[in-house]
Amino acid sequence: MALASLFLLLLLSSLHVLTTVGRASPESDSLVSQANSISPYLVRYWNKQITNNLPMPPVLFFKASPLTAASAAIFTQLVAKGAISNHLQSFCEEAELLCFLNSSFNVGKCITYYRVSIDTATKTDDMNVSRATEPSMYFRESMLKSGNVIPMPNLWDNMPKRSFLPRSISSKLPFSTSKLAELKQIFHFGENSAMEKIMALTLGQCEVANLGETKMCVASIEDMIDFATSILGHDVMVRSTEGSGGSKQEVLIGLINRIEDAAVTKPIVTCHQVLFPYMVYYCHSFRNVRVYEVDILDLKSKTKINHGVAICHMDTSAWRPTHEAFIALGSGPGQIEVCHWTFETGVVWTTAK
Numbered sequence: 001m002a003l004a005s006l007f008l009l010l011l012l013s014s015l016h017v018l019t020t021v022g023r024a025s026p027e028s029d030s031l032v033s034q035a036n037s038i039s040p041y042l043v044r045y046w047n048k049q050i051t052n053n054l055p056m057p058p059v060l061f062f063k064a065s066p067l068t069a070a071s072a073a074i075f076t077q078l079v080a081k082g083a084i085s086n087h088l089q090s091f092c093e094e095a096e097l098l099c100f101l102n103s104s105f106n107v108g109k110c111i112t113y114y115r116v117s118i119d120t121a122t123k124t125d126d127m128n129v130s131r132a133t134e135p136s137m138y139f140r141e142s143m144l145k146s147g148n149v150i151p152m153p154n155l156w157d158n159m160p161k162r163s164f165l166p167r168s169i170s171s172k173l174p175f176s177t178s179k180l181a182e183l184k185q186i187f188h189f190g191e192n193s194a195m196e197k198i199m200a201l202t203l204g205q206c207e208v209a210n211l212g213e214t215k216m217c218v219a220s221i222e223d224m225i226d227f228a229t230s231i232l233g234h235d236v237m238v239r240s241t242e243g244s245g246g247s248k249q250e251v252l253i254g255l256i257n258r259i260e261d262a263a264v265t266k267p268i269v270t271c272h273q274v275l276f277p278y279m280v281y282y283c284h285s286f287r288n289v290r291v292y293e294v295d296i297l298d299l300k301s302k303t304k305i306n307h308g309v310a311i312c313h314m315d316t317s318a319w320r321p322t323h324e325a326f327i328a329l330g331s332g333p334g335q336i337e338v339c340h341w342t343f344e345t346g347v348v349w350t351t352a353k
Contacts, residue, residue, distance in 0.1 A: 039064065041166075042221060049225050050234060052352050057238035060347055063279055064221060065166050067095055072166045079172045085186045096163040097278050099187055101194060136248075138325040139339050141312045144292055148253045149299065155308070156244035157273060157345040164279040170219035177203045187277050195277070202274045206282065215284035217274065224281060228269045228349040231285045237352040239293060241342050245306035246296045254295030254304060259350055264288050264314050269349035270342070281347065288315040291350060309348055312339040 042064055046056050067075065071094055078084040084091055092099035136151035143150050164170075174182045180200055189195045206217035214231065218224040228236055239259070268291060271283035289311050296306035317334030319325070325338040342348060 039069070041069075045222055046225065049229055050236060052235050052237070054237050054352060057240065057347070059240040059345065060221060060224070060238060063162075063164050065095060065163050067166060072168060076166070076168045076172065079169055085188065088186075088188055092277075095165060095169075095278065096161065097165075098160050098162050098275075099277055135328060137340060138328045140329065141290070141337050141339050144253065144256055144294065144310060144312075144339065146253055146256055149250055150253060152246045152249060152251050152296070153341065154244070154247045155241060155306075155341060155344050156247055157343050159273055159275055159345075162277070162279045164220050167220035167222040170223075170278065173219075175203070175206075175217070175219065177207060198275050199277075202276050202280065205274065206280075210284075213284050213286060215282065217280055217282050218271070219276075219278060219280050224271060224283060224347070227283050228271075231267055231269055232349060232351050235352050236349055239291070239309050239348045239350065240346055241309050241344050242307040244344050246298075246308075250299050251305070252297040252299050252302060254297045256295075257293040259291040259293065260353075264290060266351065268311075270311070271347040271349070272343070273345050283347075289313055291348060309342045309346070310339055311342060311348070312337050 042061065043056070046061075065072070075084065075087075075091055075095070078087055078091075088099060091097065136153045139150065165173075173186070177200060180196070180203065183189075183199060184191075184193075184196055187195070189199070202217075216223070216227045218227055265287065267285045267287050268289060269283055269285045271281040274280050274282045292310040292312070294308045294310055295304050296308050297303060298305050314337045315334070316323075316325070316336065316338050319333045319338075321332055323333075325340075326332050329336060329338065
């Protein structure tokens with residue numbers, strides 16, 4: 001049995017134990033949600049497309065659609081008939097979409113964040129570059145040594161919770177700036193509303209061409225798998241920073257593993273969240289990078305508090321001179337390599353050993 005399938009069975013077994021014992025906790029609730037989100041279809045799709053026996057990556061599959069097969073079939077028919085807007089509330093609630101902004105959501109900050117990120121994302125691998133005001137955002141490769149003390153940026157992704165849609169649904173929904181009016185009608189977003197502006201910014205970023213970059217915005221797990229395997233082949237694995245531990249504080253660098261399968265001459269694929277009513281990831285591929293996995297330790301107790309993934313861009317000659325990395329590190333294009341951490345929801349695809 002493939003490890004991916006075994007992983008699903010272990011989750012379901014844990015769910016059975018929790019139900020039998022009859023005790024509930026935040027951890028058990030999370031486990032229940034995770035077990036329910038991994039559909040047999042996705043397990044089969046992963047096993048079909050990925051040729052190794054590595055387990056399915058939790059960072060990716062725990063964002064799977066919570067829709068049951070029956071609900072997905074109903075909503076697929078409604079989308080195909082152009083009638084989904086008449087059932088928006090049930091669609092949004094059952095599929096875990098962002099259709100209604102609550103009072104705690106800082107719209108102005110989100111739009112500002114997006115404008116900055118779109119302006120500065122070219123030639124980096126993470127659209128969260130607007131956080132570059134943090135001095136710890138960028139660093140040199142020489143800092144990645146066991147025993148070094150290094151300041152960490154905020155690794156926490158503060159985007160609102162959403163889930164992927166099944167591809168049977170996402171593929172039938174419009175996804176282009178030319179279809180923005182149709183999207184507004186589907187999701188009941190008003191003229192000049194915050195969500196209209198957010199959708200327009202995301203669609204614009206997904207559509208703009210960046211020189212030397214192969215990219216795709218994906219709205220389903222199946223699409224992400226297909227994009228990554230089209231570039232890297234089918235013997236791949238996913239890496240991610242495990243959490244936000246150590247954020248905005250000085251930490252101790254522990255064990256370091258340089259990923260040899262992500263050598264400078266080989267491509268990698270990175271994917272990171274963008275804001276849309278349903279989960280969308282911006283994925284792109286590039287070369288001339290080194291990937292590291294790093295144990296992050298508490299400075300005082302020396303205990304492990306996180307396991308991070310760092311990416312070092314070895315060729316920065318095409319970056320603009322005013323890039324935040326050069327301002328922070330005091331250099332210019334092509335003169336230095338630039339490293340940064342991936343955030344807790346980021347996904348890094350490499351070939352597997």
